[in-house]
Amino acid sequence: MSRQEDDHPHVFPQGRRPGEILFVTVTMMIALALLAAIPWQTTWLPGKGLAAQPRFWPALSLGGVVLFGLINALSRVRVTRTPGRWQEAALWLRSLEFIGWYMLYVLAIPVIGYLAATLAFCAGLALRMGYRGRTVWIAAAFGLFVVLFFKTAMNVKIPSGAIYDFAPEQLRYILMRYF
Template sequence: MSQQADDHPHVFPEGRKPGEILFVTITMTIALILLAAVPWQTTWLPGKGLAAQPRFWPTLSLVGVVLFGLMNALSRVRVARTPGRWQEAALWLRSLEFIGWYMLYVMAIPVIGYLAATLSFCAGLALRAGYRGRTLWIAAGFGLFVVLFFKTGMNVKIPSGSVYEIAPEPFRYILMRYF
């Protein structure tokens, strides 16, 4: 065992990470807005215990987010800032692209069906991530596994694709039911 040269353990960094205060500010702002909306979004049930109230656990969770965010901000605000806050925020915004991919996937399911949408989604994300060759086939195989597991194996009710309507009559039911 070697002794560390300074008194601070390695888990407490000396400088702030880029975007740390920005992230805490955004998180606490959203939590405060949600906390303010709790009385209008939930009810108080007479005769129920505190833990059984619909607003208790969401309120407790949001108070925890605000409290721990505030503690983090107060402990980190005096620490020297590492440059790169807005580059970090730009990285966060770029990651919203994948929400768009998912929304496209969800909108494609009722049109082209769960099988085609899932295979396209998995292969498309693999291509977007830069994978080629064998890995692309693995992504497509994973998509097929997901379809067979959820729709065929677990009988999850997912809307059929409108493209299945043009399938020949003997195959239409099989496509709608299992794929």
């Protein structure tokens, strides 16, 4: 029984993937910037061992990102690259939209309340992702479950919305406490 090379996927592909070196470079630059900021962000505790120092584990992790990124870049730089680097980078930038969605959600909670913001966030993201009909209702039900679980069942303290001030006094306490 002969085995053909094309029957199995390559664990280590022959060509570079689009945006691979760009990704490694950006990741290493961010890690180097964070590594350079460690002396200003942490302190050295006298009398503590190296592993107990606040900056040791973050520095080790960031150093690992830089080291392994450098090894990856050096091992892949001579490999034939696949075109499409900037299309891949544009795709990464498009995904930043969802950070904006989350920031809008966080800013909406103190204004319209946790319940309304979470329902709007879940349903809005479902619509944004192209879902329609029943799936949007499932997303809204998930949002209601999240609110009931965190605010009611787990008693997580989340600031109530300013809109709750317009509710009748008896209803205001229930909205602020459970929703």
